[in-house]
């Protein structure tokens with residue numbers, strides 16, 4: 552069972568700088584990624600999906616044309632854990 556973040560502010564700071572935001576009323580983070588077209592957006596989702604499966608940690612996300620709105624939280628912990636930080640960092644690097 553993953554543990555909730557203890558170093559919350561420190562762990563979130565680099566992601567906030569990259570455009571992630573805390574979700575109101577829920578222990579989760581969100582970011583909308585914008586791409587140049589649908590194929591770029593869906594290609595990125597495909598790469599993220601393979602990593603999500605490898606990490607056994609899955610995003611909540613919605614794709615509309617060339618934008619992907621992502622919310623990350625750990626359902627098993629009912630809040631943010633290190634897994635959300637790792638998946639967010641992976642999303643930034645792909």
Ligand SMILES: C[C@H](O)[C@H](O)[C@H]1CNC2=NC(N)=NC(=O)C2=N1
Pocket residue numbers: 607608609610624625626627628
């Ligand atoms: C059984 C399996 O390990 C769990 O259900 C995993 C799968 N992916 C998951 N993804 C997310 N975001 N939160 C979880 O708690 C979670 N749990």
